[in-house]
Amino acid sequence: MTRSTTDPMTVLTAMYAAEAEYMAAGGPGSASFDLLAPFFAPDMVLHQAAGLPYGGTWRGHDGMEQFFLAMARTWESFDLMEQTFLATGDIMVVHTAVHARARATGRELTFPILQTITITGGRISEVHPFYWDTAAIAEACTASAVDQGASL
Template sequence: MDTRQRIENLYALTAAGKWDEVEAQLTDDFKIVEANSLPFGGTYAGKDALQRLYTKVFAFWADPSIEMHDIVTSADNAIGLLTINATSRHTGQRLAMKVAEVFHLRGDKISGITPYYFDTAEVAQAAGPAVEAA
């Protein structure tokens, strides 16, 4: 499987909630870092980090969908260019959040993800106040 297919596969597995299969794609020291200005910001580490973050993020949003625009790859990284469409559970506002997600690769596994939102202030305002993870 080439890098683009690996990233597309990870998106599909995550959307389907196939967390065991997601974890099989990740290194043991996997880390995802969200901007601290977001109510779900911070560093999430470990093979279950993506599931924990996904659960926390979608506590803020309803009716999510993703528009994949492109995946750009290099030897050690890939970048997913996408728009996340979702409705704020706090305000009821529908947002189209433009995001570039940088995937860090090591061997045949993904070792990390760093998402870059185009407008973190808009996302934070629509999401509402941070809540503690369950």
């Protein structure tokens, strides 16, 4: 992305391409967050549902780097299968079909995420993801005593 690019659709599609490159390079711990940093405002805010293993509010570049580490600890794979841009402008609305495999349990899920993504000055400044069923996602990511082979 050139620094003069402020078109929200260009910023977002370039960020998703950089994210794919980041993950292909090994993601957190292997690849540099510098691949993604130019797409996020230094004071950006990501709001994840509290019931998720990576739930909470993540702030700034350090927060985003920590978020990607939390995602890597949670998911063995997290593939964006199909994306539809439902609204474009300074606030984007994106519907994404995800197929993922939980690291702790090996369980696979396919689920939708609807996100509002705010672009300010050519950078992502705020993200609100909405999951259809956070309880199912959390359950798939949690190894129970039975999953771990423990006897009751």
